[in-house]
Amino acid sequence: MTTFEQIAPQLEHQAIEVPSWAYGNSGTRFKVFGSPGTPRTVEEKIADAATVNRFTGLAPKVALHIPWDKVEDYSALTDYAREQGVEIGTINSNTFQDDDYKLGGLTHHDPTIRQKAVDHHFECIDIMHATGSQDLKIWLADGSNYPGQADIRARQDWLNESLQKIYERLGEEQRLVLEYKIFEPAFYHMDVPDWGTALVQVQSLGEKAMVCLDTGHHAPSTNIEFIVAQLLRVGKLGSFDFNSRFYADDDLIVGSADPFQLFRILFEVIRGGGYEPDSGVAFMLDQCHNIEKKIPGQIRSVLNVQEMTARALLVDRDALNQAQQAGNVLGAHEVFMDAFYTDVRADLAAWRESRGLPGNPMRAYAESGYQEKIEADRVGGTQMSW
Numbered sequence: 445m446t447t448f449e450q451i452a453p454q455l456e457h458q459a460i461e462v463p464s465w466a467y468g469n470s471g472t473r474f475k476v477f478g479s480p481g482t483p484r485t486v487e488e489k490i491a492d493a494a495t496v497n498r499f500t501g502l503a504p505k506v507a508l509h510i511p512w513d514k515v516e517d518y519s520a521l522t523d524y525a526r527e528q529g530v531e532i533g534t535i536n537s538n539t540f541q542d543d544d545y546k547l548g549g550l551t552h553h554d555p556t557i558r559q560k561a562v563d564h565h566f567e568c569i570d571i572m573h574a575t576g577s578q579d580l581k582i583w584l585a586d587g588s589n590y591p592g593q594a595d596i597r598a599r600q601d602w603l604n605e606s607l608q609k610i611y612e613r614l615g616e617e618q619r620l621v622l623e624y625k626i627f628e629p630a631f632y633h634m635d636v637p638d639w640g641t642a643l644v645q646v647q648s649l650g651e652k653a654m655v656c657l658d659t660g661h662h663a664p665s666t667n668i669e670f671i672v673a674q675l676l677r678v679g680k681l682g683s684f685d686f687n688s689r690f691y692a693d694d695d696l697i698v699g700s701a702d703p704f705q706l707f708r709i710l711f712e713v714i715r716g717g718g719y720e721p722d723s724g725v726a727f728m729l730d731q732c733h734n735i736e737k738k739i740p741g742q743i744r745s746v747l748n749v750q751e752m753t754a755r756a757l758l759v760d761r762d763a764l765n766q767a768q769q770a771g772n773v774l775g776a777h778e779v780f781m782d783a784f785y786t787d788v789r790a791d792l793a794a795w796r797e798s799r800g801l802p803g804n805p806m807r808a809y810a811e812s813g814y815q816e817k818i819e820a821d822r823v824g825g826t827q828m829s830w
């Protein structure tokens with residue numbers, strides 16, 4: 445049996461990047477609810493992200509989305525983030541909210557629109573230089589709604605040309621991570637619908653191009669941990685967008701809908717070396733808090749990832765391997781499930797306290813007065829959406 449004491453040192457380096465848009469108002473196509481205390485500026489979003497880190501020690505970076513988080517001076521924003529105790533992480537591009545991109549961005553049939561989308565990514569890379577960000581994350585809304593509407597094959601070539609241009613612009617230490625999604629907003633075909641397409645595209649670019657796996661972007665019943673294993677096997681898993689879902693891209697709190705799936709994913713990450721500090725696999729959240737308070741929503745999320753990581757680390761890999769080699773089907777399954785069913789909450793609370801963190805970050809935040817303060821202070825101005 446592996447014990448908590450044995451795995452505790454491996455929890456030290458865990459880092460989960462939080463998305464700036466989790467602190468803004470969001471919703472569905474039916475309604476975006478406003479909520480008291482919502483940031484009115486990028487700085488206020490960063491302050492909230494830093495608060496999540498202060499209470500958990502788990503979230504040292506905040507991802508930005510351009511143009512949602514556009515500012516005049518990114519060096520000043522980087523300094524501001526550092527003063528708050530966090531770094532600016534991944535820069536996310538956005539080619540889904542401009543009328544020109546109605547029929548596609550990087551894959552559009554018109555080369556001038558494709559170039560416009562490429563230029564947007566060049567701007568993102570400039571921002572990355574100012575913020576010291578490593579990753580440019582590209583998620584494309586590109587696709588079509590009706591069979592025959594678009595040349596789905598030519599668009600793969602146009603996508604590749606566009607990505608090539610972006611890739612060539614990257615700095616030495618920078619990476620491009622390409623995210624795939626099965627559907628939405630396009631409903632007939634997406635230009636990057638699955639990990640196979642993402643892999644084919646990034647493999648043709650080079651070493652600095654990787655795949656981003658968003659856990660909510662698959663068909664129901666997809667074995668996501670298998671995709672994790674395969675991408676790690678070929679060295680192309682660049683990052684995760686963690687969230688959980690009941691139906692499609694629900695963007696709910698990671699680990700809330702299916703904690704066992706999160707456990708299985710994290711086990712394969714660990715098994716495949718993706719949890720090593722220098723593995724190059726970035727853990728990120730991609731979530732929206734439509735009805736719950738946003739900061740506690742984020743605290744809950746990073747704690748869920750930590751808790752399932754601890755349980756996945758508890759899998760006795762030697763015993764598992766022995767049982768597998770012996771063809772002991774139920775013995776191997778039992779080793780796996782023993783770890784999943786281990787309640788690590790009390791051990792984690794004690795471990796946090798030993799490091800000067802609150803044992804129960806949810807309660808500590810609720811008692812801190814931060815929520816009441818932002819609700820009182822942030823009146824006037826315009827609350828940010830996403």
Ligand code: AOS
Nearest residue numbers: 536583623625658685693730
């Ligand atoms: C969209 O479904 C994707 O998950 C992207 O990662 C997107 O950029 C993010 O959700 C912000 O909307």
Ligand code: ZN
Nearest residue numbers: 623658685730
């Ligand atoms: Zn995502």
Ligand code: ZN
Nearest residue numbers: 658660661693
């Ligand atoms: Zn998504």
